[in-house]
Amino acid sequence: MWQEWLQFAIAIAIAVVGAVALALIVTGAMRLFVRKRQWPASLITRARRPFRAFVLVIGLWVAIAVTFPDPSWLPALNQAMTILTIVVGAWLVGAMVLFLSDLALGRYRIDVPDNRVARRIRTQTLILRRLAIAIIVVLAGGAILLTFPEVRAVGASVLASAGIASVIAGLAAQSVLANMFAGIQLVFSEALRVDDVVVVEGEWGRVGEITLSYVVLDLWDERRLVLPCTYFTTTPFENWTRDGSAILGAVELDVDWRVSPSKMRDQLTRILADTDLWDGRTAVLQVTDAVAGYVRVRVLVSAVDAPTLFDLRCSVRESMVTWMQRTMPAALPTQRVLLTEASGEIAEPEEPRPDTGGLFTGSAEAVERASAFTQAIPVVGGAGGGEGEETRSS
Structure with missing residues (x-):
């Protein structure tokens, strides 16, 4: 009897040594490519541990199936090794998915100026990676459950009532499935990508992460705003x-009527020429309003991105205010108040002004024009307004 256990121990040792040797050979072969290519290093980092574990489990399983002394234990050991193989295999497949996604992410960098395509690829790759990992976990869990005969028997009865079960599961997971499909829709419709600058709920920030259930926004003041994926498919942003x-972007200034817009345009040209924030595309100064005692001047400038534009607007506003204080103080906003001296004397009535004519008075044409708006309107005759009402008609 002890000879059988000795053979089993020797088989286990051979399996372990063989698995370690095979893993070292494969790792060494992959390292030969590192000198010429960079992707083998990433593959080794991601898949080294799960590959070694997978080879070791397969070797142990073969040794147990061939040399285990007690046949009565073989069914339970085979089931345990099957479950362990499924777990390690899922780990290895997940590592390969991570490796392939790392290759895609490494080829498309988002820390460059023109990164629209890179942001689209990165967003889609991250969503597909999460979806693939979720599918691998679900399949591995289902495969493990199917190794139990009792579960397979229950599965047959469950499949018979799959219609009712699917309806119940759909109602229970309605919000989860809605967010999942909304996340996939956002990614592949390119409505939203990682590193996009968005304004949501009055908050300005960048898209930091898109998952199958929620979106994380990195706000400008280092806060994080987490919203469900369905928000971006049902709400404008x-x-x-x-x-x-x-x-x-625009910079608006309320100045006095004595301002000189031409001098302000010259100063705007000098300000933009001295800053690196301006991208050289747009520089416009216009008077957009002139009521209520003020003249509103709008400066329209452009920049390469939103953060740079914010700094540019602040710089232009500050430079304009400083320049006006120094060279054009008369253009600063001024409120005028008319002071009159109170007197107890009764003012004499002013002389009546001659009627110079208007749109509806002063000429025969004006009176005729006015009659078009006063046809069939009752007119009260006399000061008392009692009897004598007439109806004006044309």
Whole structure:
């Protein structure tokens, strides 16, 4: 009897040594390619441990199936090794998915100026990676359950009532499935991508992460705003980097009527020429309003992206205010108050002004024009307004 256990121990040792040797040979062969290519290093990092575990489990399983002394234990050991093989195999497949996604992410960098395509590829790759990992876990769990005969028997009865079960599961997971499909829709419709600049709920920020259930926004003040994926498929939002990062912005100033817009345009040209924030596309100064005692001047400038534009607008506003204080103080906003001296004397009535004519008075044509708006309107005759009402008609 002890000879059989000795043979089993020797087989286990041979399996372990063989698995370690095979793993070292494969790792060494992969390292030969590192000198010429970079992807083998990433593959080794991701798949080294799960590959070694998978080879070791297969070797142990073969040794147990061939040399285990007690046949009565073989069914339970085979089931245990099957479950262990499924777990390690799922780990290895998941590592390969991570390796392939790392290759895709490494080829498309988002830390470059023109990164629209890279952001699209990165977003889709991250969603597909999460979806693939979820599918691998679900399949591995189902395969493990099917190794139990009792579960297979129950599965047959469950399949018979699959219609009712699917309806119940659909109602229970309605919000989860809605967010999952909304996340997939966002990614492949390119409505939202990682690193996009968006304005949501009055908050400005960048898309930091898109999952199958929620979207994380990195706000400008280092806060994080987490929203469900269904929000972006049912609610309008602003995407400032949909087709590119370049953007326009306005600076508005309320100044006095004595301002000189031409001098302000010259000063704007000098300000933009001295800054690196301006991208050289747009520089416009216009008077957009002139009521209520003020003249409103709008400066329209452009920059390569939204953060740069914010700094540019602040710089232009500050430079304009400083320049006006120094060279054009008369143009600063002024409120005028008319002071009159109170008197107890009764003012004499003013002389009546001559009627110079208007749109509906002063000429026969004006009176005729006015009659078009006063046809069939009752007119009260006399000061008392009692009797004598007439109806004006044309």
